[in-house]
Amino acid sequence: QLRKLLLEIIHRIPCNDHLKKYVPQILSLMFRLLKIENEENVLVCIRIILELHKQYRPQMNEEIADFMKFVKGIYGNLPSHLPRIFEPRSQKKVKDLSDINVEVWLQDIFTVTTVLTDKKNAENQSVQYNIIPMGVQSLKVLAELPIIVVLMYQMYKQQVQNDMVEFIPLIMNTITLQPSAQH
Template sequence: MAPPPMSSLLPDPIAHINTFCSYVTMLADHGSKDEIKLRAAQELSENFEASTSVPFPLKVILSSSEYPTFLDHSMKKFLKILQDGEPLFIGEYNIQQVRKLILEMIHRFPSNDHLRPYVKHILTLMLKLLETDNEENALVCLRIINELHRHFRPTFNPEIQHFLNFVKTIYRELPNHLSNIFEPRPNYRVTDLSDINVDQIITKIYSITPIYTDQTTTNGAAIHYNMIPKAVNSMKVLQELPIIVVLMYTLYKQNVHNDVMEFIPLVMTTITLQPSVAHRENPLFCKEVFVDFMGAQIKTLSFLAYLNRIYKEAVAKHATLLVKGMLGMFTLCPQEVAHLRKELLIAARHILATDLRTNHFITMSPKVLKQAPLLRAMYRMNPQQHVALMKTADKKLVDSVCECAYNTLKGGCH
């Protein structure tokens, strides 16, 4: 039986809590059909916003004396569903959508004293899902990990050590995946989705990949599905990992100082990685995958700028790789992806504003000017084009470009 819409209920906190609880129970009921579970999860999710735009916002339930009972019922069911269920990698599957909605609802629970008893269990499961689940779910897990650590500051435990080792393994293995990441692939086309060997394909994909079928909808439109990569192979997940490592260092620096220092050679190697010329020139080269990969590299460069503040001597030992990596990123960063170029310039500014600029970039600065397409393009602009650029670029981008150019030129003049 489909759940009734919340809007049909009277504005009574107890009645709403009871209805919420019945939806949660429905999600955990093995006898309920997947589409019914999805509708229940959608009803819960839509009414989980602390907003006046919903018929009965969550903030009213939060003020009820029954909220702790509702939280206990929901959290135990949610965690069990996520823990016992198998990760799925087809985005359109009902249960995959249910799992993602559950994670998003966990993220929306207020970080208050009512939630505190569940924090350890939540974090344990979120860290586990990072290693087994798909990209979409892992990105929500990372937001939960970030939020709960910032608010509750749990004591250091072996799971944090395990997480840092897990992230180091991802960086360490990345060069081994490089050829696979950029290997051009034809579209996957099958008669029916059941013909696809999901377990085999997810070992080879690093971004969401469409699967086309011969099936059509009632109006004749072709049906296709989206295969989600494993979190451990996801470029989008890799983009978000450095900020969590920084958070762990901030909270537990005495416990993880040496562990975080071990990231330095790994991230130095990461920023030097590039698709081969053969891959880039292939007509089937996937620009979307490359943009995600470059985004991960730029976030890694920003991470390196942070590490340089703490481990200057260790970073300086790998300065040759740093120079090589930054030059390569300036050369290959797609000009049409403005937000990436902006982030790269900002990260470069932080690097070039340190002693690394005068000690390691002076002899390279002519090459920087030659290979940084944006700076070169600005040099060739006429006055009218300069005015047009200043009118369309936001202040942060202009400041970043100017400061980057200034630091580079200043280094080259010494």
């Protein structure tokens, strides 16, 4: 929660000359966080990246090339995740949240998932937790990525042209994906 609040603060900082000298550092951090943060934080990072690129038009750098590879990887891996994305999921019940290996479980969730524990709250209801998926596996993030890819293409057309040649077939393949008949 604290990191999300800090990201929201960064997002709300007015784009002016005082911020300009910090843009490379902020963008570097945002590109790193895309790979390791949860869905909610990654969505804020994407908004920050978009806003800073629109306002300051930073020079093409290695992080942008890495970002394009990162996006291609997400879309390239999507067909292998498809069966797990659409399999029915019920609420998970556990004695205690510590009974779950969260690291392993995060590899298998693509949307916010509810976990009920045997612990009871003041109203004698099971205490529940919402597990937020990693940004790299989030369907919400997946939906936002094309916006930033288009911006990168508009700003760095020559430098990302080869990436776009590889990206377009991945998007076309994604559009044709369907869950199996059993899902």
